[in-house]
Amino acid sequence: MFYRENGQFKTTYRSDQQIFPVRQDRIFIFAVLLLAFVAVPLLASDYFIKALLIPFLILALAAIGLNILVGYCGQISLGTGAFMAVGAYAAWNIGVRFPHTPLIIEILLGGFFATLVGVLFGIPSLRIRGLYLAVATLAAQFFVDWAFLRIPFFTNYSPSGNVSVPALSVFGISLQAAIPKYLFVLSFVVVFALLAKNLVRGAIGRQWMAIRDMDVAAAVVGIRPMYAKLTAFAVSSFIVGVAGALWGFLHLGSWEPLAFDLNRSFQLLFMVIIGGLGSILGSFFGAAFIVLVPVALNHIPGWFGLPLAIDTAAHIEHMIFGALIVFFLIAEPHGLAKLWTIAKEKLRLWPFPH
Amino acid sequence: MGFFLETLFGGLMTGMLYSLIGLGFVLIFKASGVFNFAQGAMVLVAALSMARFAVWIPHWLGFQSLILANVLAFMVSAMLMFVMAWCIERLVLRHLVNQEATALLMATLGIAYFLEGLGQIAFGASVYTINVGMPKEPAFIFESVFEGGVLLNLEDLTAAAIAALLVASLALFFQFTATGRALRAVADDHQAAQSVGIPLNRIWVIVWTVAGIVALVAGIIWGSKFGVQFTLATATLRALPVVILGGLTSVPGAIIGGLIIGVGEKVSEVYLGPLVGGGIEIWFAYVLALVFLLFRPQGLFGEKIIDRV
Amino acid sequence: MTTQLRERIGAIVLEMQNISLAFGGVKALTDISFDVREHEIRAIIGPNGAGKSSMLNVINGVYTPQQGSITFAGEQFNKMNPRRAAEMGVARTFQNLALFKGMSVLDNIMTGRNLRMTSGIFAQAFRLGSAEREEIRHREFVENLIDFLEIQAYRKTPVGRLPYGLQKRVDLGRALAMEPRLLLLDEPMAGMNIEEKQDMSRFILDVNDEFGTTIVLIEHDMGVVMDISDRVVVLDYGRKIGDGTPEQVRQNEAVISAYLGVAH
Numbered sequence: 001m002f003y004r005e006n007g008q009f010k011t012t013y014r015s016d017q018q019i020f021p022v023r024q025d026r027i028f029i030f031a032v033l034l035l036a037f038v039a040v041p042l043l044a045s046d047y048f049i050k051a052l053l054i055p056f057l058i059l060a061l062a063a064i065g066l067n068i069l070v071g072y073c074g075q076i077s078l079g080t081g082a083f084m085a086v087g088a089y090a091a092w093n094i095g096v097r098f099p100h101t102p103l104i105i106e107i108l109l110g111g112f113f114a115t116l117v118g119v120l121f122g123i124p125s126l127r128i129r130g131l132y133l134a135v136a137t138l139a140a141q142f143f144v145d146w147a148f149l150r151i152p153f154f155t156n157y158s159p160s161g162n163v164s165v166p167a168l169s170v171f172g173i174s175l176q177a178a179i180p181k182y183l184f185v186l187s188f189v190v191v192f193a194l195l196a197k198n199l200v201r202g203a204i205g206r207q208w209m210a211i212r213d214m215d216v217a218a219a220v221v222g223i224r225p226m227y228a229k230l231t232a233f234a235v236s237s238f239i240v241g242v243a244g245a246l247w248g249f250l251h252l253g254s255w256e257p258l259a260f261d262l263n264r265s266f267q268l269l270f271m272v273i274i275g276g277l278g279s280i281l282g283s284f285f286g287a288a289f290i291v292l293v294p295v296a297l298n299h300i301p302g303w304f305g306l307p308l309a310i311d312t313a314a315h316i317e318h319m320i321f322g323a324l325i326v327f328f329l330i331a332e333p334h335g336l337a338k339l340w341t342i343a344k345e346k347l348r349l350w351p352f353p354h
Numbered sequence: 355m356g357f358f359l360e361t362l363f364g365g366l367m368t369g370m371l372y373s374l375i376g377l378g379f380v381l382i383f384k385a386s387g388v389f390n391f392a393q394g395a396m397v398l399v400a401a402l403s404m405a406r407f408a409v410w411i412p413h414w415l416g417f418q419s420l421i422l423a424n425v426l427a428f429m430v431s432a433m434l435m436f437v438m439a440w441c442i443e444r445l446v447l448r449h450l451v452n453q454e455a456t457a458l459l460m461a462t463l464g465i466a467y468f469l470e471g472l473g474q475i476a477f478g479a480s481v482y483t484i485n486v487g488m489p490k491e492p493a494f495i496f497e498s499v500f501e502g503g504v505l506l507n508l509e510d511l512t513a514a515a516i517a518a519l520l521v522a523s524l525a526l527f528f529q530f531t532a533t534g535r536a537l538r539a540v541a542d543d544h545q546a547a548q549s550v551g552i553p554l555n556r557i558w559v560i561v562w563t564v565a566g567i568v569a570l571v572a573g574i575i576w577g578s579k580f581g582v583q584f585t586l587a588t589a590t591l592r593a594l595p596v597v598i599l600g601g602l603t604s605v606p607g608a609i610i611g612g613l614i615i616g617v618g619e620k621v622s623e624v625y626l627g628p629l630v631g632g633g634i635e636i637w638f639a640y641v642l643a644l645v646f647l648l649f650r651p652q653g654l655f656g657e658k659i660i661d662r663v
Numbered sequence: 664m665t666t667q668l669r670e671r672i673g674a675i676v677l678e679m680q681n682i683s684l685a686f687g688g689v690k691a692l693t694d695i696s697f698d699v700r701e702h703e704i705r706a707i708i709g710p711n712g713a714g715k716s717s718m719l720n721v722i723n724g725v726y727t728p729q730q731g732s733i734t735f736a737g738e739q740f741n742k743m744n745p746r747r748a749a750e751m752g753v754a755r756t757f758q759n760l761a762l763f764k765g766m767s768v769l770d771n772i773m774t775g776r777n778l779r780m781t782s783g784i785f786a787q788a789f790r791l792g793s794a795e796r797e798e799i800r801h802r803e804f805v806e807n808l809i810d811f812l813e814i815q816a817y818r819k820t821p822v823g824r825l826p827y828g829l830q831k832r833v834d835l836g837r838a839l840a841m842e843p844r845l846l847l848l849d850e851p852m853a854g855m856n857i858e859e860k861q862d863m864s865r866f867i868l869d870v871n872d873e874f875g876t877t878i879v880l881i882e883h884d885m886g887v888v889m890d891i892s893d894r895v896v897v898l899d900y901g902r903k904i905g906d907g908t909p910e911q912v913r914q915n916e917a918v919i920s921a922y923l924g925v926a927h
Contacts, residue, residue, distance in 0.1 A: 013799045013806075076456050124647055130455040131389045132647050135598055138591070139640035150631035195788040202787040202798065203773075203780045210763050210774050217761030220723065221837065222749035222778040231784060262588070266463070273460060278765065311479055315471040322468025329461045330449040 003347040019197055036186055046178040052291060054182055057189045058246045060287035063271040064196050064280055065239030070269070071277035072200055073232035074212025075125050079137035080240055080268045082121075082144035085260035087114040087241025088248030089154050092163050096156050103170045107188075107245040114241020115234050117144070122233030126226055141262055148257040164254030181250050188246060192239055197280050199235065208232050209278070270321055274328055276337030285336035293317055360506075361620050367510030369616020374517045374572040375593035376600065376608035377524065378565045383602045384528070385537040385561040386447070387544070389455070391462040394591060395469035396438070396566055401573030401582040402473050403431040405482035424486050428570070435566025436559075438469075443558045451544060451554075474584060484577035488512055513575040518609075520571060524564075525605045537561060541603070595643035601656020610654060615639045672893060673701030676877055677722070677845060682731035684717055684901075691717040692728065693901045699845070704871055704878045706888045708912075709898035710921060715881045716758060718898065719847050722879070723748040723755050736844070750778060754843035756834040758850045758881075764823040768833050771822055772808060775840025776801040808836050812866060828859045832866070839870060846870070848880035852887060860884065864891055889913065897921070 003024050010016040020026045040053065066080050091110030094101055101109075121140040125133050148154050155163050168175040175181050199205055207228040210218040215225050248255050267290060275286020297313040297320075308316070328335050375393060382390040390396075407427035412418060442465060450458055489508040528534040539547040540557050548554050573582070596615050600607025619635050627634045646653060677699040684692040692714045699705045707715045720726040722733065724743030733740045735751060754775070763771050780801060782794040809815055812832045817825060822833055831851060838846055851867065852860045868891055870876050882888050888895060889909045897905030897912055899921040905912045912918055 013802045014795065017798065017802070074456070076459070124644065128647050128651050131459055131602075132598070132651055134459065135594060135640065136644050136647055138594070139637065139644040142637040142640050146633055146637050150633050152631075198790045199784070199788050202790075202794065203777065203782065204784060204787055206766070206770055206774050207777060209766050209770070213763035213765045214761050216725075216745075217757070217763070218774070219745040220725075220749060220755060220761070221774050221841065222746055223774065224746060235784070262591075266467075269460070269463070312475065315475045315479070318467045318471030319475075320471075322464045322466065322471065325464025325467070326446050326461050329453075329457050329464065330446070333457070 003344060003350070005348075017201070019201070033190070037183070041179045041183065049178040049182045052295065054178075054185055054251050055247075056287055056291045057182075057185050058243050058251055059268070059271065059291065060284045061189045061192055061246070062240050062243035062268055063275065063283035063287050064193060065236045065243060066268050067272045067275075067277065067279070067283045068196060068200065068208070068239070069232050069236035070272055071279065071282075072205060072212065073208035073229065073236075075122070075229060075232060076130065076134045077137040077236075078134050078262070078265050078269065079121065079140035079144070081260040081262060081264035082141040083114045083118050083237045083240040084244030084247060084264065085144055085148055085257060086117045086237075087111055087244030088255065088260065089148055089163070090114065090241070091245035092165065092248065093154065093156070095165065103168055103175075103249070107242055107249070110245035111238040111242035114244065115238045118233045118237020118241075119230055122230055122237075125229045125233065138262075141265055145257050145261060162254055162256050163248075165249050168249060175250070185246055185250055188242070192242065193280060196235075196239065200280065204228075204231060212278075270325060273325055274321075274335050276335030277333060279334065279337035281340065282335050282337030285340065289336065290321075293320060361624050362617060363506055364510075365617035365620035366613055367507060367514055367616070368620065369613040370510075370514040370517045370609075371572070371575060371612075372593045372596045372616055373521065373609045373612025374568065374575065376596035376612055377521060377605065378568045378572070379593065379597045380600075380602060380605055380608045381524070381565045381568065382561055383597075384541045384605075386558050387455070387541055388447070388458045388462065389602070390565065391459060392442075392466035392469055393565065393569060393593075394588060395466040395473070396435070396569040397573040397576065398582075398584065399438070399469050399473035399477075400431055400435060400566065400570040401484065401577040402477040402482065403434050404428065404570065404574055405484045405577060405582045406477045407431060408484070420485065420487070428574075431570050432567055435570055436563045439559050439562030439566050442562055443555055447558055448555060470584065479584065482577070482582040484574055484582060486574055486578055488575075488578045509579060513579070516571065516575065520568065521605060521609055524568075528605065533557075533560065592639060595639035597653070598643040599646055599653050601653030603657050604653070604655035607653055607655035615642070618642060671875075672703045675699070676701040676736060677879075678734040679718075679722070680732050680734070682718075682721055682728045682733075684714075684721060684726055684728045690901055692721070692898075695731075695898070695901075695903050697896045697903065697906055699877060699879055700894075701877055702871070702875050703893040704867070704880070704891055706892035706895045706909075707879065707881050707898060708883070708885075708888055708895060709904075712900075713898040714901040715898055716849055717901075719755065719849050719879070719881060722845075723753050723847055749841065752841075752844035753847065754838035754841040754845070755847035756831075756838050756849055756851060758853060760827075760830050760834050762822045762830060762834055762837070765821065767819050767821055768814060768825070768836075769802075769805065769809070769818040771833055772805045772836040772840050773801065775837040776805065778841065805836075805840055808839055811839075811869070812836050813862075827854055831855070831863070835863075835866065839874075839876075842874075843876060846876045846878045848878060848882075850881050850883065852882060852884055860887060867891060 003022075005022055008021075008023055010021065015021070020029055040049070044053070062080065062084060065083075066077065069075050069077050087107075087110040089110075090113035091106045094106050094109050117140070121137060124136040128136065149161065152158075155161055170184060173180055175184055200208070207218070207223050208231075210221065210223055211225055211228045211232075218228070219225060244260065248259070252259060271286030271290050272283065273286070274289055275284065276282025294313070294317055297308060297317055298310075301308045332338050375397065378393045378396070379390060382388055382393070404427050407430050408423045411426045411430070412423045417423075446461055446465060450461055489512060491508060493506045493508050495506050528537065536547070536552045536557055537560075539550070539552055540554060544554060547557075593612070596611040597608055598611070599614060600609070600611025619638050622638050623632075623635050675698045679698070680696050682692055682695045683690070695714075695718065707718060709715055717726060721728050724745045724747060727742055733743060735753070763774065766774075780797060782791075782797050785791075786794040809818055812835065814829060814832055814836070817829060822830055825833070835848075835851065838848075848867070852863055855863065864887055867878060867880070871878055880892075892909055894907060895905070895909055895912045896903060897915070897918050899917075904917040904921060905915045907915075
């Protein structure tokens with residue numbers, strides 16, 4: 001009843017090609033943005049913002065990056081943590097060696113270096129796929145892990161191996177408090193999500209999906225597999241690198257290579273699978289899910305009077321994620337995003353059954 | 355020179371251990387075309403099961419004999435591997451028959467996470483020991499040739515011998531039995547194998563059980579040497595380059611690959627490591643595998659991968 | 664009607680010379696030579712296993728022949744690859760449909776415009792005016808094709824969900840979107856009923872008529888072949904056993920015995 005598209009005719013291709021062609025969707029997104037930019041800073045607690053919202057937003061951004069590579073272009077990657085690490089450490093190094101660089105430039109440069117590394121480790125994708133490509137990306141993960149652990153140049157010869165960022169500010173506004181941090185991260189994420197959406201619905205997005213679906217046929221239509229795959233790696237690593245820089249600078253404050261290890265790579269892959277392969281919205285769903293489950297496991301059993309020990313909760317988390325991965329791969333490869341679409345379909349017909 | 359030989363032997367022994375894990379990968383890939391990311395988790399669960407049942411069974415049944423405890427624990431663990439294989443086939447594999455390789459790979463990743471969590475809840479998450487009577491004393495050989503002799507770890511040697519025996523029997527099994535032939539048919543083409551009447555589901559249960567038993571043996575050997583803890587699951591990721599080098603479809607490849615990686619890791623760590631800051635071991639095997647992938651993706655002994663139009 | 668058609672047929676645009684192709688020990692094609700003239704509809708026929716699909720695959724570079732050469736638009740090639748063929752104006756459909764199952768009909772056909780889309784990545788990411796205008800321009804072209812193929816109702820449907828006959832039209836649409844000089848059709852009527860075949864024949868003739876596209880097609884339905892082709896090549900066991908107009912080929916002894924068998 002509320003979701004009918006009656007009367008919403010499109011008379012130009014431009015209007016048909018909008019990101020949100022249905023008016024109700026536009027209203028919904030506007031409401032969400034209003035909530036995010038206005039309501040949250042006014043109403044949410046610092047804890048909620050720092051412990052849940054900021055990590056959710058940054059991981060969602062990284063998931064968008066990974067989704068472009070895995071979901072849209074069909075190239076598997078188990079080394080996402082490594083690209084986040086490159087983004088974070090590169091941005092930090094720029095900050096240390098060129099101290100007056102503006103924060104935004106530092107973060108974007110971090111993304112740029114991540115792109116270089118990403119394209120380098122993406123070159124094998126031109127010859128190998130599937131499991132073999134996964135191995136190549138694992139090589140990237142382990143090598144980068146080692147490089148930031150053992151090559152002192154990258155940590156500016158820090159004796160502890162830790163790096164930390166000084167007090168951050170942008171355009172003169174300090175980013176120490178929760179709310180400015182949150183708004184800064186939110187802006188980054190919204191801008192990049194928009195850019196990513198534009199790419200996937202444009203010509204390059206079609207090239208990526210063609211390579212994913214049948215790369216032999218893609219060549220017949222004149223698509224160059226090399227260009228498509230390397231651009232997928234490049235764009236994906238850029239976004240993941242930016243997310244890495246944001247993670248280190250605005251969430252952690254100080255970190256060591258372990259923050260970006262193989263577990264992080266798996267976590268991001270799970271977000272993408274559960275949220276929905278090949279869906280920008282799905283990346284948000286996946287990130288929200290993965291961030292919320294540990295919180296739920298820590299609090300909900302307590303409500304029923306059966307508090308869980310921390311490590312038991314961690315084990316149950318593993319079981320839940322593992323089971324859900326298998327479930328989604330079997331039942332709904334398009335993940336939560338597809339469930340969302342199905343819900344909207346039902347809403348279209350409500351209150352009628354069909 | 356004596357030191358080099360020690361490094362070499364040490365590498366060969368570790369390599370044998372890797373081969374054992376790699377063997378599990380090869381078995382499952384050969385017979386179901388699936389790369390089993392959960393192999394490491396299976397090793398962990400198997401080792402946990404062995405370690406805990408070896409303690410629980412004498413406690414429940416009230417006897418002292420270590421040998422009996424170990425034998426019973428082994429049998430129970432093998433049963434557990436069978437049950438696990440059956441569940442995996444029933445709940446996961448059956449539904450993913452015609453999906454592409456990437457989906458199956460990610461599914462086994464999910465299974466790995468699930469097993470890791472379940473195993474530690476069921477059996478506990480501390481570090482446990484396995485005591486199956488492996489010799490713990492070192493031995494010295496070539497004492498006449500090199501001063502002080504070359505240090506050889508008897509436990510590793512025994513492990514290598516067991517591994518070699520296991521690998522040899524499996525190779526024979528694949529090559530010369532009807533079931534082995536059926537397994538190879540299934541690996542080649544699921545649907546074709548089904549259409550000649552090979553019972554796909556039963557074959558998969560068999561293969562995953564055998565891989566489970568290989569995981570059990572590997573788990574016992576590793577656990578006996580290093581103790582059983584959750585890092586066992588990810589340590590087995592080190593074995594993945596082994597099968598890339600050797601070829602995912604080759605049992606002898608898993609052995610040769612394992613030995614090369616084992617020796618390569620040790621030698622490069624000892625001689626190259628100090629030059630670049632140490633700790634090369636974590637990526638040496640993978641980068642070597644990467645180089646292979648660029649020039650010879652099928653590995654040393656694998657079948658050439660053909661992409662059909 | 665035949666003379667009208669003959670008047671519009673031009674010079675030789677594709678020439679296959681002494682093509683031999685083998686897979687290991689199996690000889691798929693042996694010493695085959697024929698030519699294709701601009702604006703004509705050339706059929707390749709023959710019993711199953713005669714090497715027709717292999718021939719098509721050689722033309723657009725999916726297979727490389729061990730011997731022989733291809734001359735296309737005056738240039739001679741020993742080696743060709745599908746992408747280069749596409750850039751030179753060769754488009755094709757597939758017997759088993761090589762559609763991008765995860766994308767909609769519209770997106771599938773839009774991929775055919777890929778070679779003509781020049782906006783860079785940054786322009787696309789920021790959806791700059793030039794990128795948006797280019798997208799709309801190509802969308803218009805594709806919509807005309809969608810009208811032509813009568814699949815307007817399905818434009819946003821994922822192709823995997825469409826029935827086989829409609830998928831074949833999408834396959835054709837994607838090839839047509841490339842505005843090809845030479846169109847290779849691999850059994851375009853396979854699996855269709857009479858009405859669908861009539862529709863497809865009409866599309867093929869219209870494409871040839873309106874756009875002047877040279878068409879090489881593989882087809883089993885003799886009625887269709889005789890009706891719409893200008894000239895026919897007949898293959899059997901990898902060799903050419905007939906070449907000429909449909910009437911000439913129909914009376915060729917070798918062709919008759921290949922199809923019907925020789926009386927003992």
